[in-house]
Amino acid sequence: MFGKILHANDGSRYAFHALTLALAIAKQNKSELHMVCVEEVPYMPEFIEEVREATGTAAQRIRGVLQRARAMAEECQVELHTHTIAGHPVRDIIRLAADLDADLLIIGATGHSALYERMIGSQADRMVQLAQCPVLVVKLPVAKAAGPIFGKILHATDGSKHAFHALTLALALAKQNKSELHMVCVEEVPYLPEFIEENREATETATQRIHGVVQRARAMAEECQVELHTHIITGHPVRDIIKLAADLGVDLLVIGGRGHSALYERMIGSHADRMMQLAQCPVLVAKLPAAKIAGTA
Numbered sequence: 001m002f003g004k005i006l007h008a009n010d011g012s013r014y015a016f017h018a019l020t021l022a023l024a025i026a027k028q029n030k031s032e033l034h035m036v037c038v039e040e041v042p043y044m045p046e047f048i049e050e051v052r053e054a055t056g057t058a059a060q061r062i063r064g065v066l067q068r069a070r071a072m073a074e075e076c077q078v079e080l081h082t083h084t085i086a087g088h089p090v091r092d093i094i095r096l097a098a099d100l101d102a103d104l105l106i107i108g109a110t111g112h113s114a115l116y117e118r119m120i121g122s123q124a125d126r127m128v129q130l131a132q133c134p135v136l137v138v139k140l141p142v143a144k145a146a147g148p149i150f151g152k153i154l155h156a157t158d159g160s161k162h163a164f165h166a167l168t169l170a171l172a173l174a175k176q177n178k179s180e181l182h183m184v185c186v187e188e189v190p191y192l193p194e195f196i197e198e199n200r201e202a203t204e205t206a207t208q209r210i211h212g213v214v215q216r217a218r219a220m221a222e223e224c225q226v227e228l229h230t231h232i233i234t235g236h237p238v239r240d241i242i243k244l245a246a247d248l249g250v251d252l253l254v255i256g257g258r259g260h261s262a263l264y265e266r267m268i269g270s271h272a273d274r275m276m277q278l279a280q281c282p283v284l285v286a287k288l289p290a291a292k293i294a295g296t297a
Contacts, residue, residue: 001103005022006034006093006100007034009037010038018107019106035066037084090126105127109138131287134285151177152179153181153182155167155254157256165256166284167217169286173252181226183231186234214232242275253282255283255285257285
């Protein structure tokens with residue numbers, strides 16, 4: 001399904017959780033697996049010696065990361081192509097993903113407070129915003145001793161074209177892994193409607209829209225010969241999707257994402273950003289049509 005995978009590793013435990021999953025997916029798909037480490041030095045150092053010290057420390061750390069990663073790959077019997085770049089992590093990882101024409105970017109991420117993420121952001125957030133291929137974000141260890149990598153998948157849809165791109169990918173993954181696939185639609189009504197009539201109209205409109213989304217999704221699932229379990233919830237999209245993912249005990253949350261300006265994402269955020277922050281399972285963000293990937297399943 002994924003012909004070429006890029007994993008970005010900063011040496012953190014979160015990055016090695018992501019590498020473990022990257023190796024499993026690469027082995028399952030017989031993918032060409034690449035790993036990149038970016039050697040980041042001070043942006044505006046005061047002294048040349050400061051640059052030399054920072055570079056030396058970074059180079060030593062990266063050598064250790066590469067050694068550990070190669071040992072993990074050898075144990076999994078997966079060939080690992082490594083890249084070391086001196087520069088800016090986000091910019092250069094995104095550029096390498098494009099140059100390699102990667103089908104999937106896999107990264108580790110830490111959780112921060114909502115205020116931190118909205119005001120400052122994180123490298124993981126920015127890579128998801130800028131990448132042209134699907135991005136898989138991993139925070140916790142994924143323990144799969146045997147069986148499919150993703151036994152249970154939840155796809156969250158808002159009926160947008162981005163969400164249907166994500167559904168195409170979710171169906172392909174579910175078919176490949178023989179996963180139990182769930183889809184959730186959240187019926188969101190005005191938080192503080194001025195009139196009861198306004199609330200009633202909004203609810204009726206949302207219900208009609210969701211009915212159309214579910215109908216289209218079921219037709220897509222039937223065509224792929226994948227059983228689709230649907231859930232319709234009235235409430236808050238982020239909170240209730242994350243709760244359902246936890247209640248179901250899913251191995252993967254698949255969502256659609258779209259790019260905004262950096263200012264928008266940092267100051268306001270998006271549902272996709274907040275789900276990545278709060279989900280305990282890996283989150284796969286699909287931003288472009290997945291026809292290329294699904295077609296090679």
